[in-house]
Amino acid sequence: MGEVYVKILPDGEPVQLTRDKVPKMSPVFSPDGSRIAYTVRPGDGKPWDTWVVQVLGGEPRPWLANASGLVWTDKKNVMFSEYKNPFPHLAIVAAEESRTRERDLYVPAHEHAMAHRSYPSPDGKWALVVEMAANGDWLPCRLLPMDGASPGRQVGPAGAECTFAAWSPDGKWIYLSSTAGGTFHTWRQRFPDGQPEQVTSGLTEEEGIAMAPDGRSFITAAALKQSSVWVHDSNGERQISLEGYAFQPKFTPDGRRLFYRVLKGGSVSSAFTEREPTELWVAELESGRTEPFLPGFPIFGRLAYDISPDGRQVVVLAHDREGKSRLWLAPLDRKSPPQQIPNVEGDQPMFGPPGEIFFHAVEGNSAFAYRVGQDGTGLRKAIEPPVFQMKGASPDGRYLVVYSPSGETVPTLAFPVDGGAPIRIISPGHAFLKWSPEARSLLITPGLLASATKSYVIPLLPGQVLPQFPAGGFESNTQFSKLPGARVIDYGDVAPGPTLDVYAFSRETVQRNLYRVPVR
Incomplete structure (x- = not known):
């Protein structure tokens, strides 16, 4: 949760875009690649906000208050997590970039539960949701219909914590950071009803998944x-x-x-x-x-x-x-x-x-x-x-x-x-x-x-x-x-x-x- 950097793959030098030493998370590119939106944590007990910075440089600026884990669903629409009353009840909502036409997609049943992150499918009909139970434990990831018609269902290894997710570019696979087997590794599951398969293993723990545009690889953070x-x-x-x-x-x-x-x-x-x-x-x-x-x-x-x-x-x-x-x-x-x-x-x-x-x-x-x-x-x-x-x-x-x-x-x-x-x-x-x-x-x-x-x-x-x-x-x-x-x-x-x-x-x-x- 440090500063935001951008790097041209495969061998470009990292360029620092923020320097304010404020805790951050969940950076994401805009559809046209010109901006990076990210979540800022102003302090414990306060709602998290979304800021934005230009990829080519410039001053970061606040964008949406009480909005975290923001992602674009298309060129004009976004989805993000929003605190409800009573705090810290955290729900998934969808809206236009201006926050007009905002609507709830998923509100956890327990008033202390928190839906932290969401990942829309390439066709915009589904989303993967990362959520936390009322006691603070991570739950299995949830597959949610974007029309809000139902609360969806859990996916991935049963009973295991899930903290990050991604879709293959063709929408045929979902990828998850899961603790199935004891430690965080990357798993995948064929959409919609396939069985979970383990992708990574070893002594390190891997969290975070950034899929390559061609779907032939992904980038993850491995830690010991x-x-x-x-x-x-x-x-x-x-x-x-x-x-x-x-x-x-x-x-x-x-x-x-x-x-x-x-x-x-x-x-x-x-x-x-x-x-x-x-x-x-x-x-x-x-x-x-x-x-x-x-x-x-x-x-x-x-x-x-x-x-x-x-x-x-x-x-x-x-x-x-x-x-x-x-x-x-x-x-x-x-x-x-x-x-x-x-x-x-x-x-x-x-x-x-x-x-x-x-x-x-x-x-x-x-x-x-x-x-x-x-x-x-x-x-x-x-x-x-x-x-x-x-x-x-x-x-x-x-x-x-x-x-x-x-x-x-x-x-x-x-x-x-x-x-x-x-x-x-x-x-x-x-x-x-x-x-x-x-x-x-x-x-x-x-x-x-x-x-x-x-x-x-x-x-x-x-x-x-x-x-x-x-x-x-x-x-x-x-x-x-x-x-x-x-x-x-x-x-x-x-x-x-x-x-x-x-x-x-x-x-x-x-x-x-x-x-x-x-x-x-």
């Missing part, structure tokens, strides 16, 4: 990703994890052990979703010994585990035999096996007030934060408003931090669970809050979990749970640096340690290149 967990202290940095894709570290309250997750097969690009199994590991920091904490017990989800403030238990999200998301408690001394919290189905578990667990669950077309006793009793809503995502819980369980709709925006809010007005952290936008052991400092990571690049450590006064935020919350990620004593850490996946100079983080390395793949 690695991640390791490190600890920073007064002596510098040292690597803790030694194998696998490791991420999401968390200290025990005494600071002697460090927990983290290791991806067990599956797609690195989907490590933070509900689909991919991970294993919980633990490192003894003094000896350097690392080992699986719950061997053979895979855990799932964006926020798959939490450690109790007293350092005696861990709560994890794992699937039962029916594939349902269940919450389990395990003692840190491992003297007894994990025990399922009865009669609870949900995700994003966090320790709450003494003896209770917070978690997130879907109810009808919305989702909420709940609290329940560790024995499964006392199940009730933790707060009344709908909750898109959990963002943190204070060590004393008094505050629950959530990403929740408020009016026409979606801010991050800290709710007093015993009642009272919420405190706005950032509006609109995402921010994760993590407290150090004994709540001596607060770590704030603005942005999305999988793409955040900076965190802010804020010292807390004795008895203080939250620093003093502006009345309406901050308006941008960088404003957290204005909090008293704030210190910037140039990583997004960070865990605060027992002192201000100690923290753990994951360091990801990515090797990505464009490749041309011939097809028969």
Whole structure:
């Protein structure tokens, strides 16, 4: 999501067309090849817009507000994704270039679901749609009739995530970026009713598909990703994890052990979703010994585990035999096996007030934060408003931090669970809050979990749970640096340690290149 470049194939030099350092995605040529439209992400919690720049140069300019993933269906008409009310309900719409004659083509049933990208067929009668479920997981791609007569059907490998799609120029084949088999590769399927066939394979993951005009090849981005967990202290940095894709570290309250997750097969690009199994590991920091904490017990989800403030238990999200998301408690001394919290189905578990667990669950077309006793009793809503995502819980369980709709925006809010007005952290936008052991400092990571690049450590006064935020919350990620004593850490996946100079983080390395793949 950097800058837009253009390159003449096969051997031309790349020419940079944008220089504003604003996150971007989904560049596409106009039918006559003179313009490139692309999506701009102005900030978390805000609608995405379409900008346009001339291929021969010139200043980029805004074109359509609240329009992302735009593509042309012919010389005068376009289709794109548009946020509906309530935000962030994302639908596919069609319109003329001026946005006149706009009409809905596909509106996902759940108000939190999102249809991100669309790809019209060469004859203009069908479209492939890339969509996300209400819990944030990518779904299989959808084949949609352009007349809007029906919501269409899923295509490609059954049950696998699909993030990009394309049509062969003759309309006889559809191509998909799918996680079937565990990692992202390119698949194809004869239109309309053929069986999926795998096209690419190997150690890399391939996403994105740009078909050649003659249909004999396509270009895709192949990537190899690695991640390791490190600890920073007064002596510098040292690597803790030694194998696998490791991420999401968390200290025990005494600071002697460090927990983290290791991806067990599956797609690195989907490590933070509900689909991919991970294993919980633990490192003894003094000896350097690392080992699986719950061997053979895979855990799932964006926020798959939490450690109790007293350092005696861990709560994890794992699937039962029916594939349902269940919450389990395990003692840190491992003297007894994990025990399922009865009669609870949900995700994003966090320790709450003494003896209770917070978690997130879907109810009808919305989702909420709940609290329940560790024995499964006392199940009730933790707060009344709908909750898109959990963002943190204070060590004393008094505050629950959530990403929740408020009016026409979606801010991050800290709710007093015993009642009272919420405190706005950032509006609109995402921010994760993590407290150090004994709540001596607060770590704030603005942005999305999988793409955040900076965190802010804020010292807390004795008895203080939250620093003093502006009345309406901050308006941008960088404003957290204005909090008293704030210190910037140039990583997004960070865990605060027992002192201000100690923290753990994951360091990801990515090797990505464009490749041309011939097809028969």
